[in-house]
Amino acid sequence: MSGIRIVTIAIVALSILLVIVTQAQVAGPSITCSPSPDAMKSGSVTTISYTMANVVDSDVGVVINGSGGDTVWTTQLSGQAAGTHSVTWDGTDGHGNPVPDDRYTITLTATNGTIAGLPSAFGIAVDGNGDIYIADALNHRVLIFDSTGALIQTIGGTRGTGNYEFNSPWDLEVDGNGNIYVADTDNNRIQVYDSTGAWLRTIEGGSVQFNAPASIEVDTAGNTYVADSGNNRIQIFDSTGTWQEDIRRFGAFDERFENPRGVAVDGAGNIYVADTSNCRIHKYDSTGTWLQTFGSPGEGNGEFYNPWGIVVDSAGNIYVADTDNGRIQVFDNAGTWQHNIEGSATGPFRFTFGVALDADENIYITDFDNDPEHDSDRVCVFYSGVEGVTTVCVDNIVPVVTCTLPDTSVNGWYTTDVPVALSATDVGGSGVDQIEYSLDNAHWNTYTGPFEVTGEGTNTVHWNCSDNAGNYATGSRQINIDKPAPASSGNPPPTISMDEMYGRQPTTTAAPTQLPTATSGPTATVTETMVTATITPSPTLTPTPMSTPTPAATPEEPTSIQGHCLWPILLVLAVIVLMAGGYYWIKRQ
Numbered sequence: 001m002s003g004i005r006i007v008t009i010a011i012v013a014l015s016i017l018l019v020i021v022t023q024a025q026v027a028g029p030s031i032t033c034s035p036s037p038d039a040m041k042s043g044s045v046t047t048i049s050y051t052m053a054n055v056v057d058s059d060v061g062v063v064i065n066g067s068g069g070d071t072v073w074t075t076q077l078s079g080q081a082a083g084t085h086s087v088t089w090d091g092t093d094g095h096g097n098p099v100p101d102d103r104y105t106i107t108l109t110a111t112n113g114t115i116a117g118l119p120s121a122f123g124i125a126v127d128g129n130g131d132i133y134i135a136d137a138l139n140h141r142v143l144i145f146d147s148t149g150a151l152i153q154t155i156g157g158t159r160g161t162g163n164y165e166f167n168s169p170w171d172l173e174v175d176g177n178g179n180i181y182v183a184d185t186d187n188n189r190i191q192v193y194d195s196t197g198a199w200l201r202t203i204e205g206g207s208v209q210f211n212a213p214a215s216i217e218v219d220t221a222g223n224t225y226v227a228d229s230g231n232n233r234i235q236i237f238d239s240t241g242t243w244q245e246d247i248r249r250f251g252a253f254d255e256r257f258e259n260p261r262g263v264a265v266d267g268a269g270n271i272y273v274a275d276t277s278n279c280r281i282h283k284y285d286s287t288g289t290w291l292q293t294f295g296s297p298g299e300g301n302g303e304f305y306n307p308w309g310i311v312v313d314s315a316g317n318i319y320v321a322d323t324d325n326g327r328i329q330v331f332d333n334a335g336t337w338q339h340n341i342e343g344s345a346t347g348p349f350r351f352t353f354g355v356a357l358d359a360d361e362n363i364y365i366t367d368f369d370n371d372p373e374h375d376s377d378r379v380c381v382f383y384s385g386v387e388g389v390t391t392v393c394v395d396n397i398v399p400v401v402t403c404t405l406p407d408t409s410v411n412g413w414y415t416t417d418v419p420v421a422l423s424a425t426d427v428g429g430s431g432v433d434q435i436e437y438s439l440d441n442a443h444w445n446t447y448t449g450p451f452e453v454t455g456e457g458t459n460t461v462h463w464n465c466s467d468n469a470g471n472y473a474t475g476s477r478q479i480n481i482d483k484p485a486p487a488s489s490g491n492p493p494p495t496i497s498m499d500e501m502y503g504r505q506p507t508t509t510a511a512p513t514q515l516p517t518a519t520s521g522p523t524a525t526v527t528e529t530m531v532t533a534t535i536t537p538s539p540t541l542t543p544t545p546m547s548t549p550t551p552a553a554t555p556e557e558p559t560s561i562q563g564h565c566l567w568p569i570l571l572v573l574a575v576i577v578l579m580a581g582g583y584y585w586i587k588r589q
Contacts, residue, residue, distance in 0.1 A: 028130060028360040029055045029147065031108050031388035039393040039430030039468035042091050042098040046392050050108050051084045054130050056149035056381050058113035059345050062087055065105045072099050078345070080110075082148035091394050101428055103393045110386040112344045114378055115149045121366035121377040123171030123183070123215070123309065124354035132364065133172050133180065134379065135354070140166040142182055144197075155180070155197045161187055163199040170261075171309075171354065175218040183213045183226065190216060190226060192241070203241045210235070214261040215274070215309065225271065227263040234263055234273060247271065247288045255290035257282055262310040262321070272310050272318060279304040281320060281335070294335035299325055302337040309354040313361050321352040321365070328355055328365055341365070344380045362386070395428030395469035401435065403461065403477045413480045420461055420479070421450040430469040438462045441476075453479050 033050035040046045052058070060080045064073040072093045077085070089106075093099055120138035127133070130147030141156035156166045167186035174180055178195030188210040190203035203224065204210070211230025218224050222239030234247040249256040262274025269286030280295035281304075295304050309321035316333025326349040328341040341363070343349050347370070354366040363382040370378050404421040408414065424432045435447035439455075441462045453459045459479045466472050 027054060028358065029053070029110065029362060029383055029386045031055075031060070031110055031386060033106070033108050033388035033390045035106065035390055035392045037468065037470075038391070039395055039470075040091055041396050041469050041471065042394065044470065045088050045090045047086050047088050048106055048108070048390070048392075049084060049086045050388055052080060052082050052110065054147035055082055055110055055383065055386065056113035056115050056132075056145075056147075056379075057081045058110040058381070058383065060085075061109045061111055063107045063109070064089065065107070066099070066102050067104075072104065079114075089392070099394055101394050101396055103391055103429055106390050106392060108388045110383045112383065113149070113381040114344060114346060115145060115381075116376065116378045118143070118377040118379065119375065121368055121379055122169070122353045124356045124364050124366045124379065125172050125174045126356050126358040126364055127174040127178055128176070128359055130358055132379065133174060134366065135169045135172045135182070137168045137170055137185070140168065142166075142169065142172060142180065153197055155182075155193060163191070163202070166191070170213075171215045173216045173218045175222060176220065181216050181218055181224060183216045185212055185214060188213065190224070190241075201241055203237060205235065205243075215263045217263050217265050219265045219269070220267075225263050225265060227260045227273065229259050229261050229276070232258055232260065234260065234271065245288065247273070247284060249282075249290070255282065255293070261308045264310045264312050264318075266312040266316060267314060272312060274307045274310045274320065276306050276308060279307060281307065281310065281318065281331075283335070292335055294331065295320075301340065302329070302331075304329070309352070309356075309366075311355050311357055313357055319355050319357070319363065321355045323351055323353055326350050326352060328352055328363070341382060344382075349380075360385070393428070393430040393469060395426075395430035395467060395471065397428035398471040398473040399432055399465050399467045400425045400427060401463055401465045401473050401475055403463070403475070405477075405479065409480075413482050415481070415483055417452045417454045418479050418481060419450050419452050422447050422463055422465075424465045424473070426467050428467065428469060428471065430467045430471075433466040433468050435463060435465045437464075453481070456481050456483055 030053045031050055033048055035046045035048045037046055057079045060077040062075045062077065063071060065071050073089060074094070075087065077087060091099055115132070118134065118136070120136050121134050122137040123135035125133045131152070132145040132147070132149070134143045134145070136143050139157065140159040141154055143151060144153040144155070146152050156164055158165045159167055161167070166182065166184045169182050170185040171183040172181060179200065180193040180197070182191045182193070184191050188205065190213060192200045192203065194200055205228070210226065210228050213226050214229040215227035216224065223244070224237040224241070226235045226237070228235050232248065232250040236244045236246070238244055250258060257273055257275035257278060259277040260273050261276040264272040266272070270291070271284040271286070271288070273282045273284070275282055279297040280293055282290065283292040284290055295302060295307070297303060297305065299305065304320065304322050305324040307320050308323040311319050313319070317338070318331040318333070318335070320329045320331070322329050326342070330338045330340070332338055349365070349367045350370045351368040352365055353368050356364045358364065362384055365380045365382070367378050367380055370376065401422060401424045404423070405418060422435050422437060424435055426432045436444045437447050437451070438444045439453065439459065439461060441460070444464070447463070453461065457480070459481065460476050461479060462476045464472060464474050
């Protein structure tokens with residue numbers, strides 16, 4: 001038993017998961033846009049590329065506003081299909097005058113779209129994916145279009161009583177699981193199909209069956225509400241198609257109706273009935289208790305002429321297809337008239353049978369017999385909040401470039417390599433694009449960070465800066481560099497003599513004469529007749545032989561060392577002379 005319970009719980013959980021996945025909605029109608037370029041100068045052009053998704057062929061309004069909110073330019077683009085398009089702007093106002101520098105906001109809005117050329121269009125519904133379902137009553141079929149208005153499927157097409165046959169289907173509805181409910185009006189039944197178009201079942205009606213079921217509604221719990229117009233009642237069924245109850249109020253009093261052809265249910269379970277023959281709307285609570293009636297026959301605001309389709313949005317606003325007046329009237333949740341929708345950009349409505357809302361509460365309206373000459377109907381879609389927004393900058397001011405050098409120069413000269421930093425400020429608001437620099441005004445580099453100037457002498461740094469609008473700033477700056485000579489190293493430079501300097505023949509210096517070495521010894525005694533002289537010699541003096549002098553390292557006149565060695569010789573000669581003179585004097589005595 002416990003195993004069966006576990007399996008049952010698992011099946012229920014899986015069913016819930018499938019419901020959640022099935023009900024998940026795809027992205028709704030949208031516009032995305034971007035300008036190229038996103039900044040411009042006066043006289044140039046920007047191309048605004050925009051992509052429309054999940055929309056039928058639609059009119060697109062383009063509005064350009066300044067930063068203060070003032071509108072400078074508008075245009076209307078008709079019949080724009082889903083896909084990518086573009087529009088250009090030349091930076092002028094509506095009179096052709098250049099606009100002032102500013103950042104401008106560009107807003108593209110899908111206003112209303114059309115699926116045209118339909119053979120007949122009565123009831124309408126939209127599922128969570130944005131697919132559009134139309135009851136083609138005169139051709140006994142259901143047409144299914146995707147969110148862009150492309151026909152993707154047809155159910156039926158043959159008049160008959162089979163499971164895939166219809167007889168003038170007036171209305172239809174799609175539940176949260178994608179199941180399709182069709183009011184097969186002249187066959188007096190409701191046919192139900194799954195999301196693929198496969199037949200599921202037929203609801204034949206309550207105690208006395210149906211008589212011309214004109215409209216159908218399915219609430220979030222899967223309960224089905226049918227406007228059984230020929231029986232002057234609303235029949236209610238559960239999610240399995242089992243009859244639950246009637247709201248039967250035939251008559252012309254406030255809570256009664258005659259020939260009801262529209263039914264809707266709001267989020268609170270309140271039931272709204274289009275009392276077609278009495279030209280008014282009734283509101284009942286979920287138990288069928290009458291709450292309110294509004295409207296009366298006529299053409300004025302809040303008056304109806306055969307109201308048919310009806311739908312309620314999440315705020316409780318009520319949309320009524322005022323069929324023979326060719327319009328949609330909108331009321332608040334208290335039944336107070338708000339405004340009318342009486343046509344699209346391509347013309348007024350003729351007979352409005354059906355009205356529906358998608359998940360984003362965009363409004364879909366069937367316009368029957370709009371082109372009687374060509375027997376052509378249409379579906380008009382009124383989008384709300386489907387817009388794309390972008391900006392573009394108009395900038396005619398060049399950027400300001402700053403060149404920064406170190407403050408180590410002396411009298412405008414540097415003695416080392418010089419680092420250079422460039423920076424730019426965008427004044428006009430479009431943003432700096434890039435900075436380029438050159439040292440010869442011929443070969444340019446993209447500036448990515450500080451660089452060094454190393455050449456001695458006068459150098460010139462050139463720059464070229466652009467902003468995103470195409471404005472250019474150019475400039476230059478001189479940098480003087482004088483580096484000191486490097487210290488010498490290695491062998492000294494060769495030297496030259498004075499003779500080589502002045503071109504003279506070199507003077508040959510004789511080697512000095514080797515002098516006899518005086519040796520200390522016994523006292524030498526010279527004996528002559530009657531003359532005796534005792535000579536005590538000086539200390540031994542050994543002169544060093546002189547070699548040829550090496551030329552000096554500087555160009556000065558070399559000084560001979562002979563003058564420095566002559567005095568010993570002269571001293572010896574003086575002693576010899578004195579001795580000889582003494583000898584001679586003694587001899588004469």
